[in-house]
Amino acid sequence: MSVRVARRALWNAVAVVLFLVMVFPVFWMVSTSFKTDDQIYALKPTWFPLHPTLAHFGNAIHKPFFWADVKNSLIIVGFTVAVAMVLAFLAAVALAKYRFTGRKLFILAILGILMLPAAGLIIPLYVVLARFHQVNVLSGVVITYLTFVLPFCIWTLRGFILGIPKDLEEAAMVDGSTRLGAFVKILLPLVAPGLVATSVFAFITCWNEYIWARTLLNDQSRQTITVWLSYFLGSSRNTDWGALMAASTLTAIPVVFFFLLVQRKIAFGLTSGAVRG
């Protein structure tokens, strides 16, 4: 018995060390953003800022283009998610509720698209979008994001719709509802949590996206927040680390918040059912 207790204590200790190592970078970001410049540039690190300052947050949000680029991110994300959810929902209903020729091919196509490396498509998309004057405008980025967000949303929503018991729909039909009535009254409320979770995850994906925004948007006033953040470094000799970490914290906060909300629901979107068979 005592061997067992000792062994568990050992594993717990390993878990604590692992926790500290994994979380340290995140801790270091937050901690740095509250330190004074003296503490930040000292050779001996200060672990906890005992006299926290908000100065770096002020510097970060007053940097040129911070608010403009936050706004751009929100516009791009908003449009992408709205359009993607409507279109993806229709397709997901088709995949979950009907058997039809070409179904397999369609599933293959959307999963295949999810696997495409973004770098491999930069050139053709850039050339095509340039031809239609969609470079350096937000709509061009929305169009590009749709390509990648749609397949993900379809696949995830399909899973949520499949999770609804068939009996419920049939019961609604028996009660004399029309098909549309059954759909609106029964299916929609049941899928609502899935719709929310999927759109939140789509939001995170778009908010975090870097490579396309960087390629397609050139003006500083037209970039997204991740591109803004990536240009912050400047030459490494004179980086304002405090403001950079404050800006990083601000960029991460909405993502962390939303991610914690939906992580459990979505995490297995791509792998769900793998164990079961």
Next chain:
Amino acid sequence: MIRARRRRSRTWRRFGSASVPYLLLLPVVIVIGGLLGYPIYSLVRLSFQQYGLFELVQHKGRYIGLHNFGSVLHDTVFWHTLFRTIVFTVANVGLTMVGGTLIALLLVRVSMWARIMLTAGLVLVWSMPQVVAVQIWNWMTNYQNGVFSYVLTELRFGDYFHHDWLGTPFSQLGLVTALVVWGALPFVAITVFAALSQVPKDLIEAAEIDGARGVRVFFDVTVPILKPVLLILTSLSILWDFGVFTQPFLLIGQAHLGPSNYLMGVYLYEEGYLKTDFGRGAAISILMLVIVGVMSLVYLRRMVRMGETS
């Protein structure tokens, strides 16, 4: 009762004509087809053309046959990059999968409070946006007073005071590996842990009664049950790490990027897009997409089968 239900669901189906699913799919097919079909067609066309900035403005390339492909395939930079990317992928996927599985096994063995704590930490790391993560690592490893160097020196691993982590290609890619693996561990660990908790307890107990020891039980009972999950996670990791772009691009930085540390994604961006030689870039893209396509066949086959049966 069952028969009645069956009849009803058949009526249900008849309500919509056969064209309904196609109508539902139509918008998506138009959008994705338009957004990807045309670019992929133009990708193939571009790869046979001389297409630079001048041609971009003119909207017209000049047909040069297989010249772009020949030029790429005779370029040692391409082959070195491909080889480097494969080694990088093997190292990253190996570390991620082994590390993630070990963390999952640890999660099973610890007390409740430790499990909640570690899971919360993993989810926090998982949620970090890539660009944010890169900036944190830039700060932790900066030349002047990086905390990474400080901790290593304090722990007596050697003298890392004013150590230039971007000094050699090996060190640069090692840093990228650390960043990528750190970011990917939570997904693997949590997914494997979820799969582990579905392994029936009595199966393990039965094996233990039969006299099997811990390691044997793991490889004979647990691994076969985990196999589908591990397979999918490994294929996903391979595809992601092979096409990795943001981390090496931003962490190594424009000042240090060059043929000595190119990975496929970065190579493509630098050679095709930044040098505005779109035709040659298109040829590289096609080669990369073909390689990724072949690699993803295993994953796709599995997923499609799942989509068919559910």
